[in-house]
């Protein structure tokens with residue numbers, strides 16, 4: 001299903017996709033070449049993730065990534081994309097209060113050229129403030145990589161009934177605060193299904209089962225070029241596809257047709 005137009009996608013287009021049951025495809029990108037390639041294939045959303053701390057910079061977590069890094073990589077990505085909606089992560093400690101979050105989100109949008117910012121956790125006050133000032137926000141619940149030093153490991157979140165209920169409550173609060181999208185990372189598929197069906201805004205899953213409204217993967221994982229162990233929820237799309245563009249197209253098609261993720265990539 002390659003793209004048929006270069007018209008830039010908006011939040012309304014993503015909402016309409018959820019309403020008509022069309023799955024949203026998302027991949028990370030950090031530079032102009034991959035951004036152009038993803039856009040050419042028809043990937044709906046490009047995430048300039050702070051996973052670049054690992055994939056590009058070689059760190060063992062996302063914590064060392066700075067706002068300057070995020071603005072630089074956002075600019076690289078937005079220079080070449082035409083259709084995809086671009087989201088950038090607010091990095092670790094760049095949104096500890098509403099004013100700081102707004103100043104940093106403004107840099108990502110004005111200098112980086114992105115259409116939306118993503119932040120981790122149930123930061124309702126910060127999301128409300130950003131939205132009231134014209135910044136579209138993507139929430140992020142489940143496994144929160146910026147909290148790795150508190151979590152201790154990159155384990156599945158929301159397995160216990162109380163934690164699952166807390167995640168449902170948080171998701172509803174984020175929507176109420178004005179978030180336009182929600183990423184759910186590493187949560188049981190049944191919980192992600194419940195959250196996706198209760199929210200009006202699109203839910204993009206990573207390790208969250210096939211019933212989310214869309215899927216995201218770290219580009220370097222799905223191209224099998226990331227350093228170290230690949231997460232269970234990812235898949236090597238280079239296998240059986242001879243070239244990078246066909247691997248990305250295979251991912252795009254698999255998400256649209258709901259043949260990815262399977263139980264093998266879910267919890």
Ligand code: KIV
Pocket residue numbers: 028047048049050051052089183185206216218
């Ligand atoms: O930084 C990132 O790539 C992300 C995805 C894992 C969702 O936040």
